[in-house]
Amino acid sequence: MGKLEGKVAFITGAARGQGRSHAVRLAQEGADIIAVDLCAQLETVAYPMATPEDLAETAKQVEALDRRIVSSQADVRDVSAMQAALDAGVAELGRVDIVLANAGIAQQGGPELDVHRTWDEVIGVNLTGVYNTVHVAAPRMIEQGDGGAIVLTSSTQGLTGRGGDGSGATSGYAAAKHGVVGLMRTFAHWLAPHNIRVNTVHPTGVATPMVVNDVIGKWIESNPEAAGMLANLMPVEILEAADISNAIAFLDSDEGRYITGVTLPVDAGFTVR
Amino acid sequence: MGKLEGKVAFITGAARGQGRSHAVRLAQEGADIIAVDLLDTVATVGYPLATQEDMEETVRQVEALDRRIVATKADVRDGAALKAAVDDGVAQLGRLDIVLANAGIASFAPVEEMTDEMWDDMIDINLTGVFKTVRAAVPHLKASGSGGAIVLTSSTAGIKGLANLAHYVAAKHGVVGLVKTLANELAPHMIRVNSVHPTSVDTTMIHNEQTYAAFRPDKAPADVTRDDVGEAFQSLNALPIQWVEPVDISNAILWLVSDDARYVTGVQLPIDAGSVIR
Numbered sequence: 001m002g003k004l005e006g007k008v009a010f011i012t013g014a015a016r017g018q019g020r021s022h023a024v025r026l027a028q029e030g031a032d033i034i035a036v037d038l039c040a041q042l043e044t045v046a047y048p049m050a051t052p053e054d055l056a057e058t059a060k061q062v063e064a065l066d067r068r069i070v071s072s073q074a075d076v077r078d079v080s081a082m083q084a085a086l087d088a089g090v091a092e093l094g095r096v097d098i099v100l101a102n103a104g105i106a107q108q109g110g111p112e113l114d115v116h117r118t119w120d121e122v123i124g125v126n127l128t129g130v131y132n133t134v135h136v137a138a139p140r141m142i143e144q145g146d147g148g149a150i151v152l153t154s155s156t157q158g159l160t161g162r163g164g165d166g167s168g169a170t171s172g173y174a175a176a177k178h179g180v181v182g183l184m185r186t187f188a189h190w191l192a193p194h195n196i197r198v199n200t201v202h203p204t205g206v207a208t209p210m211v212v213n214d215v216i217g218k219w220i221e222s223n224p225e226a227a228g229m230l231a232n233l234m235p236v237e238i239l240e241a242a243d244i245s246n247a248i249a250f251l252d253s254d255e256g257r258y259i260t261g262v263t264l265p266v267d268a269g270f271t272v273r
Numbered sequence: 274m275g276k277l278e279g280k281v282a283f284i285t286g287a288a289r290g291q292g293r294s295h296a297v298r299l300a301q302e303g304a305d306i307i308a309v310d311l312l313d314t315v316a317t318v319g320y321p322l323a324t325q326e327d328m329e330e331t332v333r334q335v336e337a338l339d340r341r342i343v344a345t346k347a348d349v350r351d352g353a354a355l356k357a358a359v360d361d362g363v364a365q366l367g368r369l370d371i372v373l374a375n376a377g378i379a380s381f382a383p384v385e386e387m388t389d390e391m392w393d394d395m396i397d398i399n400l401t402g403v404f405k406t407v408r409a410a411v412p413h414l415k416a417s418g419s420g421g422a423i424v425l426t427s428s429t430a431g432i433k434g435l436a437n438l439a440h441y442v443a444a445k446h447g448v449v450g451l452v453k454t455l456a457n458e459l460a461p462h463m464i465r466v467n468s469v470h471p472t473s474v475d476t477t478m479i480h481n482e483q484t485y486a487a488f489r490p491d492k493a494p495a496d497v498t499r500d501d502v503g504e505a506f507q508s509l510n511a512l513p514i515q516w517v518e519p520v521d522i523s524n525a526i527l528w529l530v531s532d533d534a535r536y537v538t539g540v541q542l543p544i545d546a547g548s549v550i551r
Contacts, residue, residue: 185550192511192547204536232536233460239536246533255524258472258517261550262543269460272453272539 002030003253008093010034010086010137012076012129013103015050017208018153020058021241022100025249027067034089034096035059035071036082037103044121046110047213068093076103076129083136096140098252099150101133101180106210107169109219118168126176130183134198138191147195149252150187153244154180154200156270159263163226181263188261197260199251204232204267206239233269275303276531281366283307283359285349285406286376288323290476291426293331294519295373298527300340304371307362308332309347309355311376315398317391318378320481341366349376349402356409369413371530372423374403374448379478381437381487392440399444403451411459420463422530425452426522427468429509429548432541437487449541456539465538467529472545473506473516511547 009026013019014035023033039052055071062069070092072085090096104126112118130152141148156162158177164170181200188198205211220227247266250256265271282299286292287308296306308331310323328344335342343365345358363369377399380391403425414421430438431445448468455466473479485497488505503515525544528534543549 188547188550189511193513195512197512197547233457234463234465234536234538235461236536243536247537250528250533255521255528256544258512258514258521258546259525259542259544260512260547261545264537264542265540266534266537268536269456269465269538272456 002028003249003255004098005030007031007097008034008089008095009098009100009252010036010089010096010133011100011102012036012133014058014071015039015054016058017210018203018206018241018244019100019102020061021245022102022248023058023069024061024065025242025245026098026252027062027065029249029253030067031098032067032093033062033069034086034093035069036074036076036085038075039073042105042121042125044107044110044118045105046107046215047209076132077124079132079136082132086136086140090140095144096137097146097148099134099137099148100153100248101130101150102153103129104153104210106173106216108167108173109215110169112167112169115168119172122169122172123176126173127179130180134183134187138196141196142191142194145194148197149256150191150196150198151248151251152180152184152198152200154202154263156202156204156265156267158200158202159265159271162229165226184263185261192260197256199259199262199264201244201247201251202263202265202267202271203244204239204270205230206241206244208241211238232267233273236268239266239268275301276527276533277371278303280304280370281307281363281368282371282373282530283362283369283410284373284375285309285402287331287344288312288327289331290478291474291519291522292375293334294523295375295526296331296342297334297338298520298523299371299530300335300338302527302531303340305340305366306335306342307359307366307369308342308344309349309358311348312346313348315378315394317380317388317394319380319483320477349406350397352405352409355405359409359413363413368417369410370417370419370421372407372410372414372421373426373526374406374423375426376402377426379441379484381483383437384439387440395440396444399441400447403448407451407455414464415462421465423455423464423466424526424529425466425468427470427541429470429472429543429545431468431470432543432549452541453539460538465534467537467540467542469522469525469529470541470543470545470549471517471522472510472548474522475516475518479506479516509548509551510545511551514546517544517546
């Protein structure tokens with residue numbers, strides 16, 4: 001019997017990368033999934049973003065585990081679209097117990113035609129999007145009265161500013177990911193009386209299309225100093241999405257039943273280097 | 274198949290409480306155990322410490338899981354005794370993969386009333402004892418050649434200050450310094466080093482007359498019940514619970530030492546019902 005039998009998880013950015021990995025990992029433990037992804041390109045993002053076909057592939061992989069999934073295309077910045085996605089999932093799956101605010105963008109290495117536009121978009125997706133995700137789901141979790149677990153995906157850039165170069169991309173990313181820690185702490189207070197736990201994970205580089213792509217590759221090549229600063233302490237170049245999913249599965253399960261308000265790095269020692 | 278099949282874990286303070294829980298939880302996942310405990314009194318500790326019978330019970334519980342255990346009476350303040358215990362354990366069990374520096378004591382006093390002996394015992398056991406535990410074990414971890422995982426038991430008092438516990442808070446903060454340093458020293462060997470930070474855990478270390486007197490100075494210690502202190506303990510936490518169970522800490526440690534956390538190092542992991550953010 002899986003550790004999350006009978007639970008329903010609401011996951012943003014679920015079309016591919018870490019989000020898909022989380023959906024599959026939690027489904028392996030018995031959870032049904034409410035999946036959301038933008039499935040469209042943003043102008044300030046230089047690498048190709050997820051597609052409707054990617055989201056369909058996530059659904060296929062979850063269903064192959066005999067779990068149910070309700071997928072929606074929605075922008076985390078659009079609170080009414082997010083509410084509709086959550087409501088559609090709950091209507092079919094009956095409840096929501098777990099929230100993974102995973103959707104995020106990285107604009108590092110892009111052309112950055114308008115620094116303010118870059119800043120606004122990453123703050124919108126990576127910070128306001130997290131706020132929206134929790135706010136559409138938490139009232140339902142409180143009403144259910146069975147507690148729950150929320151994990152917000154921050155970053156090593158939520159704990160350090162290494163590699164900062166004054167661009168809208170690095171400034172906005174670090175500000176948003178630090179801001180997610182603030183959201184986690186205030187949400188942890190808000191939701192503790194309801195036995196709903198809230199934590200952050202802080203991955204170092206993970207082998208997903210957001211990190212392993214031509215744009216980031218060229219940026220690292222042309223900024224060897226920044227790349228050196230972004231190296232891990234352990235002799236490991238890059239993590240797998242499953243490493244983050246395993247941490248989240250632990251935090252969401254009863255094995256983490258009294259863990260809340262915690263910033264959990266999964267970072268090969270990056271932040272203690 | 275367990276998550277720790279074929280591994281050997283060295284655990285201090287293993288006779289009862291969290292240490293016994295860790296031994297049993299890791300054995301359930303397939304690990305063999307090298308256990309040490311003081312099994313003696315410490316003059317400045319005002320509650321009964323673990324006994325030979327406690328250690329025998331830990332041995333019984335691990336062996337009931339069909340795992341092997343080498344149990345030794347050893348003081349974490351005695352570097353030579355610790356080295357002998359871990360050397361002997363490795364000689365019998367063949368290798369070493371996991372180290373849990375769990376042994377610790379508690380006592381209470383405001384700084385101006387804290388004696389030299391209280392301070393020295395606390396730093397010697399809760400900080401220097403951790404250093405000596407790790408020092409005795411690291412050569413064996415390196416010799417095993419397949420990486421490893423060390424978890425040091427700190428406390429919420431390793432992240433925040435608590436009145437009447439200056440010595441304990443200093444020792445538990447010091448443990449965090451050890452984690453950060455060891456993570457750097459041992460990363461090239463794929464040996465990971467992390468700390469756990471429990472809030473109050475339902476063990477003898479909190480349920481005793483010494484602690485009850487500190488939490489309920491209004492009543493005679495012998496008259497204080499679990500319920501009398503429950504509310505005070507709950508006020509430390511954000512989640513509406515009084516204390517956590519030893520197995521909650523064991524589950525966090527199991528995750529940290531397993532392959533599920535293969536790239537987690539240098540981390541302070543609270544299992545604290547939100548105590549640190551309160």
